Amino acid sequence: MSILFPDTSDQEINQTLILAEQAFHKFRKFSGSKRAEFLDQIGKEIEKNQSDIISIANNETSLGVPRLEMELIRTVAEIKVFAKVARMNEWVQPSCPKDHFQESIASFVKKNIPLGPVVVIGACNFPLAISVVGTDTAAALSVGCTVVVKAHPAHPRTCQLLADLVQLAMKKCEIPLGTFKLIHGENHTVTQNLVAQPNASCIAFTGSLRGGSVLSKIVSQREKPIPFHAEMGSLNPVIALPNKIEQDLATLAQNYIQAVNLFAGQMCTKPGAFFILKSPDHSSLRQFIKEAVKQQKILPMLSRDIYENYEKGISFLKKALPLLSTNESNQDRIKNPAYCRIFELNAVQFIQNPELRTEAFGPMSLFIECKNEEELFNCIESFEGSLTGSIHCTKEEEALCQKIIPMLESKVGRLLWNGFPPGVTPGSATHHGGPWPATTDSRYTSIGKEAYQRFVRPLCKQGFPETRD
Amino acid sequence: MSILFPDTSDQEINQTLILAEQAFHKFRKFSGSKRAEFLDQIGKEIEKNQSDIISIANNETSLGVPRLEMELIRTVAEIKVFAKVARMNEWVQPSCPKDHFQESIASFVKKNIPLGPVVVIGACNFPLAISVVGTDTAAALSVGCTVVVKAHPAHPRTCQLLADLVQLAMKKCEIPLGTFKLIHGENHTVTQNLVAQPNASCIAFTGSLRGGSVLSKIVSQREKPIPFHAEMGSLNPVIALPNKIEQDLATLAQNYIQAVNLFAGQMCTKPGAFFILKSPDHSSLRQFIKEAVKQQKILPMLSRDIYENYEKGISFLKKALPLLSTNESNQDRIKNPAYCRIFELNAVQFIQNPELRTEAFGPMSLFIECKNEEELFNCIESFEGSLTGSIHCTKEEEALCQKIIPMLESKVGRLLWNGFPPGVTPGSATHHGGPWPATTDSRYTSIGKEAYQRFVRPLCKQGFPETRD
Numbered sequence: 001m002s003i004l005f006p007d008t009s010d011q012e013i014n015q016t017l018i019l020a021e022q023a024f025h026k027f028r029k030f031s032g033s034k035r036a037e038f039l040d041q042i043g044k045e046i047e048k049n050q051s052d053i054i055s056i057a058n059n060e061t062s063l064g065v066p067r068l069e070m071e072l073i074r075t076v077a078e079i080k081v082f083a084k085v086a087r088m089n090e091w092v093q094p095s096c097p098k099d100h101f102q103e104s105i106a107s108f109v110k111k112n113i114p115l116g117p118v119v120v121i122g123a124c125n126f127p128l129a130i131s132v133v134g135t136d137t138a139a140a141l142s143v144g145c146t147v148v149v150k151a152h153p154a155h156p157r158t159c160q161l162l163a164d165l166v167q168l169a170m171k172k173c174e175i176p177l178g179t180f181k182l183i184h185g186e187n188h189t190v191t192q193n194l195v196a197q198p199n200a201s202c203i204a205f206t207g208s209l210r211g212g213s214v215l216s217k218i219v220s221q222r223e224k225p226i227p228f229h230a231e232m233g234s235l236n237p238v239i240a241l242p243n244k245i246e247q248d249l250a251t252l253a254q255n256y257i258q259a260v261n262l263f264a265g266q267m268c269t270k271p272g273a274f275f276i277l278k279s280p281d282h283s284s285l286r287q288f289i290k291e292a293v294k295q296q297k298i299l300p301m302l303s304r305d306i307y308e309n310y311e312k313g314i315s316f317l318k319k320a321l322p323l324l325s326t327n328e329s330n331q332d333r334i335k336n337p338a339y340c341r342i343f344e345l346n347a348v349q350f351i352q353n354p355e356l357r358t359e360a361f362g363p364m365s366l367f368i369e370c371k372n373e374e375e376l377f378n379c380i381e382s383f384e385g386s387l388t389g390s391i392h393c394t395k396e397e398e399a400l401c402q403k404i405i406p407m408l409e410s411k412v413g414r415l416l417w418n419g420f421p422p423g424v425t426p427g428s429a430t431h432h433g434g435p436w437p438a439t440t441d442s443r444y445t446s447i448g449k450e451a452y453q454r455f456v457r458p459l460c461k462q463g464f465p466e467t468r469d
Numbered sequence: 470m471s472i473l474f475p476d477t478s479d480q481e482i483n484q485t486l487i488l489a490e491q492a493f494h495k496f497r498k499f500s501g502s503k504r505a506e507f508l509d510q511i512g513k514e515i516e517k518n519q520s521d522i523i524s525i526a527n528n529e530t531s532l533g534v535p536r537l538e539m540e541l542i543r544t545v546a547e548i549k550v551f552a553k554v555a556r557m558n559e560w561v562q563p564s565c566p567k568d569h570f571q572e573s574i575a576s577f578v579k580k581n582i583p584l585g586p587v588v589v590i591g592a593c594n595f596p597l598a599i600s601v602v603g604t605d606t607a608a609a610l611s612v613g614c615t616v617v618v619k620a621h622p623a624h625p626r627t628c629q630l631l632a633d634l635v636q637l638a639m640k641k642c643e644i645p646l647g648t649f650k651l652i653h654g655e656n657h658t659v660t661q662n663l664v665a666q667p668n669a670s671c672i673a674f675t676g677s678l679r680g681g682s683v684l685s686k687i688v689s690q691r692e693k694p695i696p697f698h699a700e701m702g703s704l705n706p707v708i709a710l711p712n713k714i715e716q717d718l719a720t721l722a723q724n725y726i727q728a729v730n731l732f733a734g735q736m737c738t739k740p741g742a743f744f745i746l747k748s749p750d751h752s753s754l755r756q757f758i759k760e761a762v763k764q765q766k767i768l769p770m771l772s773r774d775i776y777e778n779y780e781k782g783i784s785f786l787k788k789a790l791p792l793l794s795t796n797e798s799n800q801d802r803i804k805n806p807a808y809c810r811i812f813e814l815n816a817v818q819f820i821q822n823p824e825l826r827t828e829a830f831g832p833m834s835l836f837i838e839c840k841n842e843e844e845l846f847n848c849i850e851s852f853e854g855s856l857t858g859s860i861h862c863t864k865e866e867e868a869l870c871q872k873i874i875p876m877l878e879s880k881v882g883r884l885l886w887n888g889f890p891p892g893v894t895p896g897s898a899t900h901h902g903g904p905w906p907a908t909t910d911s912r913y914t915s916i917g918k919e920a921y922q923r924f925v926r927p928l929c930k931q932g933f934p935e936t937r938d
Contacts, residue, residue, distance in 0.1 A: 025875065095898035108898035113878060115911075220689035224905045227912070406494065409582060414929040424931075429564035429577040431929035436693045442584075443696070443926040450927075457912040458919075460883040460900035462893075 005156040005184040010193055016181045017199035020117035020146040023178030028114050028144035034173070036087035039141060041169035042133055043079040046072065046162070053161055057127050060155040062300035062336065067263065068128070075128045078135050078426055081449055082142035091143050091452055107463045112456040114144035115227075116201030119194050121215075123206035124302055125266045127155040130446075132162035132182060135426065136204040139452040145201070146179045150194055153186040154303050160184075188214075195219050195228070202227045202455055206268075206446060208361070209233035209437050216440060229454050231446045234438040235272040235357055236421055237383060237411075239376070239404060240392040242279035244418070247394060249281060253288030256365075257296060257340065259420035264299040264338035265363030266306070268432075269388045269421035273350070273357070273366040277376055282369060286324060289342060289367065293325040296340045301362065307336035310362035314341060317364070320356060321345050324367050338363050347375035351382045373400065380404065383411045385435025385442065390416040411435060413442060474625040474653040479662055485650050486668035489586035489615040492647030497583050497613035503642070505556035508610060510638035511602055512548040515541065515631070522630055526596050529624040531769035531805065536732060537597070544597045547604050547895055550918055551611035560612050560921055576932045581925040583613035584696075585670030588663050590684075592675035593771055594735045596624040599915075601631035601651060604895065605673040608921040614670070615648045619663055622655040623772050629653075657683075664688050664697070671696045671924055675737075675915060677830070678702035678906050685909060698923050700915045703907040704741040704826055705890055706852060706880075708845070708873060709861040711748035713887070716863060718750060722757030725834075726765060726809065728889035733768040733807035734832030735775070737901075738857045738890035742819070742826070742835040746845055751838060755793060758811060758836065762794040765809045770831065776805035779831035783810060786833070789825060790814050793836050807832050816844035820851045842869065849873065852880045854904025854911065859885040880904060882911060 008016075027035075046053065054068050061068075085091055095110040118140040123130040130136070132149050140147050151159035163182035170179060183194060188211075195203050195215050203219060203226065205212055212230035219228040240252060259271050276285065301307040324344040340363040343356075347370045350356065356366065370376040383389075389412035393401050408415055413434030414424070424430060430448025433439045439446070444454045477485075496504075515522065523537050532540075554560055564579040587609040592599040599605070601618050609616045620628035632651035639648060652663060657680075664672050664684050672688060672695065674681055681699035688697040709721060728740050745754065770776040793813040809832040812825075816839040819825065825835065839845040852858075858881035862870050877884055882903030883893070893899060899917025902908045908915070913923045 025879070029875065108896065110898040110900050116879070216694065217689075220686075225685065225909055226905075227910060406498065409928055410494070410585070413927070414931060415933075417930070417932040417934070419932045427577065429579040429929060431579050431927045433927070435926075436695075440694055441696065445927065453912075457904075458882070458900045458902070458914065459878055460898060461886070462883060463886040463888045464884075465886070 005151070005160065007185040007187050007190050008183045013183060013190070013193050014197060016148055016183060017117060017197040019178030020148050020181065021199040023176040024114070024116050024146045026176040027146055027179045030144065032086045032089040035142060035144065036083040038169060038173040038175050039079050039083035039086060039138060041173050042166055043076045043083070045165035045169050046076055046079070046133070049161070049165060053128070053158065056161055057155060057158040060158050061127055061302055063127070063263070063302070071126060071128045074426070075134060078129070079133060079138045081426065082138035082452070085139070085449060085452060086142040091456060108460060109464065110458050110460045112143070113459045115455050115457055116145060117148060117199055118145045118455055119148050119150070119197070119200045119203045121150045121191055121194075121203070121205040121207065122152045122159070124152050124154045124306065125263070125268075127152070127158045128162070130206045132159050133166060135447050135451045137180075140204075140455045141180070143452050143456050145455045148181050148183060148194065148200075150191050151182055151184050153184075156184055191215065192218055196222060198224065200226060203229065204446065204454065205230040207232065212440065227454060228440055229444055229446065230440045231268065231432070232437055232439065234268055234387040234434065235383065236269050236386050236388045236390075237273045237275060237380075238271045238390040238392070238420065239275045239408075241394070241397045241400060242277050242281070243394040243397050244392045245276060245279055245281050245285055248392075249284055250288050252392060253285060253292045255420050257289060257292035257342075260342070260365045261296040261299070261340045261363045262422070264301050265340070266302055266361060267422055269424070270363075271365055271390070271420060273368060275368045275370060275376060275379060277373065278369055278371050290325040293327050293340050293342060296327055296363070298327060298334060298337050298339060300334050301336040301338045304336055306361060307338070310338070310360060313360035313362070314364060317343055317356065317360065320353070321349075340364070342367050347371065347379050350379055354382070357384070377403070377407065380407045380411065385438045386412045387432060387434045387438045388412055388414045388416060388421040390420060392418050413438060413445075474620070474629065476654040476656050476659050477652045482652060482659070482662050483666060485617055485652060486586060486666040488647030489617050489650065490668040492645040493583070493585050493615045495645040496615055496648045499613065501555045501558040504611060504613065505552040507638060507642040507644050508548050508552035508555060508607060510642050511635055512545045512552070514634035514638050515545055515548070515602070518630070518634060522597070522627065525630055526624060526627040529627050530596055530771055532596070532732070532771070540595060540597045543895070544603060547598065548602060548607045550895065551607035551921070554608075554918060554921060555611040560925060577929060578933065579927050579929045581612070582928045584924050584926055585614060586617060586668055587614045587924055588617050588619070588666070588669045588672045590619045590660055590663075590672070590674040590676065591621045591628070593621050593623045593775065594732070594737075596621070596627045597631070599675045601628050602635060604916050604920045606649075609673075609924045610649070612921050612925050614924045617650050617652060617663065617669075619660050620651055620653050622653075625653055660684065661687050665691060667693065669695060672698065673915065673923065674699040676701065681909065696923065697909055698913055698915065699909045700737065700901070701906055701908065703737055703856040703903065704852065705738050705855050705857045705859075706742045706744060706849075707740045707859040707861070707889065708744045708877070710863070710866045710869060711746050711750070712863040712866050713861045714745060714748055714750050714754055717861075718753055719757050721861060722754060722761045724889050726758060726761035726811075729811070729834045730765040730768070730809045730832040731891070733770050734809070735771055735830060736891055738893070739832075740834055740859070740889060742837060744837045744839060744845060744848060746842065747838055747840050759794040762796050762809050762811060765796055765832070767796060767803060767806050767808060769803050770805040770807045773805055775830060776807070779807065779829060782829035782831070783833060786812055786825065786829065789822070790818070809833070811836050816840065816848050819848055823851075826853070846872070846876065849876045849880065854907045855881045856901060856903045856907045857881055857883045857885060857890040859889060861887050882907065882914075
């Protein structure tokens with residue numbers, strides 16, 4: 001257990017949620033512009049303390065300054081989006097009682113109201129953007145929910161600094177005590193205790209499938225069920241058709257491997273499998289992939305734990321599959337090196353061995369050649385749910401594409417045309433969600449403006465005088 | 470087990486869901502107007518066979534012809550609403566990628582798509598409107614989901630006739646086999662088996678808290694979690710303030726008791742508790758309530774089982790509480806008579822004995838006098854979630870009202886001003902949902918146009934040419 005940030009006691013967790021519930025009844029009655037002011041103030045405090053945040057996060061993670069700077073900009077931008085959500089009050093979505101479905105019921109008015117205290121469990125791979133004041137927290141605050149955040153134990157000091165800045169903004173904006181609180185804990189029992197709290201009204205989690213599944217079971221045993229939103233593991237399959245391969249051989253290989261190696265393969269949308277149809281350019285493509293892998297910079301992984309887990313996964317895969325390419329030989333002297341590895345297999349192996357698809361969090365991917373269309377279709381049918389799916393093809397391949405797209409649609413939350421994930425900018429059309437095991441509820445997104453939808457519910461008022469709220 | 474409608478075998482249930490999954494991939498690609506045509510055709514078949522449906526339902530239930538006729542009209546009206554939903558395609562809700570939140574990402578388009586096969590488990594109290602082609606089924610079909618319905622064993626012939634009419638409409642409109650199927654079963658294992666099917670993508674259940682809780686546990690143990698929407702028990706508290714009682718003494722008592730006795734108290738929104746603040750008119754109100762109870766027509770309950778359960782609940786309450794009023798002495802010779810009973814208790818008893826609040830499905834209600842505002846507030850704080858909550862007050866009681874309304878808001882899905890439930894007409898501002906235990910997810914409604922929201926999820930397409938879907 002950390003000396004600086006000891007595990008929060010059961011009693012304190014319980015007390016925090018009671019306070020969050022009490023604060024909720026005050027905070028939800030604040031005007032949208034008041035909540036916007038609070039969110040904007042948080043953004044300002046983060047910008048003002050940018051260099052401290054980056055420096056501490058750089059000490060605690062291996063992400064490096066440029067990536068952290070980028071992430072901080074994104075985080076502040078998202079906070080501003082949710083300040084706008086609060087200010088514009090669109091999220092209330094009042095139903096017009098006199099629309100074409102309901103001409104006669106003028107006395108009905110339906111509006112969204114906030115759910116209550118939200119528990120946010122931050123991720124290891126985004127210490128700023130999916131953390132203390134990431135989308136989950138900003139979205140929840142924007143609609144009037146109070147928030148309790150579980151700090152990721154891999155970067156507790158970064159979390160604490162961000163939380164201190166939120167507390168500062170609370171003071172400046174006179175936000176009720178209990179509206180926001182950070183909880184520390186290295187032991188999993190802290191998180192497990194948090195999600196079992198009777199006063200929690202919704203959980204937002206980003207992390208591994210294993211962690212998400214454990215918490216999901218605990219939440220399902222609550223006396224009062226509440227929504228549990230987890231964003232977890234995802235294969236993110238990419239399919240490339242022969243014409244496209246022929247046309248863009250080098251670029252395709254290059255972009256594929258870059259997407260695999262991006263931030264040491266520690267992105268939720270890393271392409272974990274690349275499918276091609278048997279084509280004359282197969283061996284050239286393999287060659288380009290090999291070269292692209294060799295060119296990749298070897299980045300440090302987020303932590304020793306994650307590195308060791310990645311290597312464990314790789315050992316398992318190495319026993320089952322031949323390596324098409326790796327940059328392991330480039331023996332840089334960096335800590336926790338994230339070697340890029342591409343394994344090769346055929347469609348039957350892919351279909352029959354789902355354990356090979358278990359997300360190895362790191363820069364690895366499976367390269368699968370399908371003998372014919374039927375094999376490709378069988379592969380797609382065997383997919384579990386993913387956050388993204390991508391198809392690369394030319395106009396001439398339209399007919400085949402028309403068969404593949406509906407199949408892929410039913411497996412993913414985002415479909416990319418001639419592109420590789422991530423490539424997502426958080427906005428109103430953003431959808432960062434997908435069928436299980438990508439998330440626990442494919443109807444919601446954890447990134448982008450619509451993320452607030454998880455934290456509101458409709459309330460219908462009937463027969464109220466027009467003059468009263 | 471019924472000879473006419475034997476329990477569906479495990480194998481057949483599994484096969485039905487496999488077919489529903491296969492049909493889904495075809496049906497979801499149908500145009501909105503084609504699905505609208507199908508729904509309209511179902512409506513027409515029901516209207517054409519109205520007298521047969523009413524006659525069979527009248528034999529199987531004790532609801533009586535007038536109520537069944539009304540319910541049939543409502544059912545057809547709802548089917549037409551969802552035909553409109555399908556035709557207008559509004560449910561797709563395409564996100565405008567160039568709105569004020571997202572100016573630069575023109576290549577993102579987000580649209581709703583259907584989830585997959587939906588399992589609908591019909592209720593006992595609405596053999597037509599919450600049954601084979603009630604809101605759940607119509608909503609699911611409107612957005613392109615396929616549907617498997619579990620018939621309620623209390624009225625299997627009514628269910629079968631409705632299902633036959635759907636099959637007829639399917640034939641006429643050339644809808645793929647497997648798009649809709651009825652499953653019979655008296656044994657609970659049939660339903661339990663249904664909700665565990667790997668190909669089910671969502672469950673919509675209306676029934677008791679006990680039944681919903683059992684199914685909820687089974688769903689939570691699925692390998693692939695799916696949304697489970699249950700609409701269950703609800704207290705539906707009503708609060709009346711002193712001025713209002715003084716003003717409308719007789720009407721208030723009359724309307725309260727009528728709402729309690731409506732359809733033998735077998736409505737989801739029956740007011741199960743009536744709270745008053747100690748007032749000079751207390752004894753007059755009690756008198757009016759007593760008289761109103763005596764005037765109530767004694768209706769037959771839905772079935773022998775339900776009658777016996779109601780009487781069991783009443784025996785339990787009789788041991789704990791004094792009866793303020795009952796019409797038990799009116800010994801009509803009807804089958805399964807639903808005697809109206811009002812029990813009297815004080816705020817402390819109400820707060821300390823949650824078991825008294827367990828929904829007794831039938832025309833009973835608790836009458837609670839609170840000594841002061843604090844006691845009333847404590848009662849409200851102790852409420853579990855409900856579908857509705859009502860407040861009766863005058864303009865002069867605005868200050869107290871402003872304290873009560875926010876408290877009630879956090880406990881209910883619909884708030885009525887000087888009214889009694891049900892009083893709900895299905896439409897776009899309708900919300901028939903509420904916090905647990907009223908439903909499993911307060912963010913959704915099981916009645917009204919928005920009911921389709923349970924069955925869709927967003928899909929984001931990125932980088933697709935503008936010309937292609």
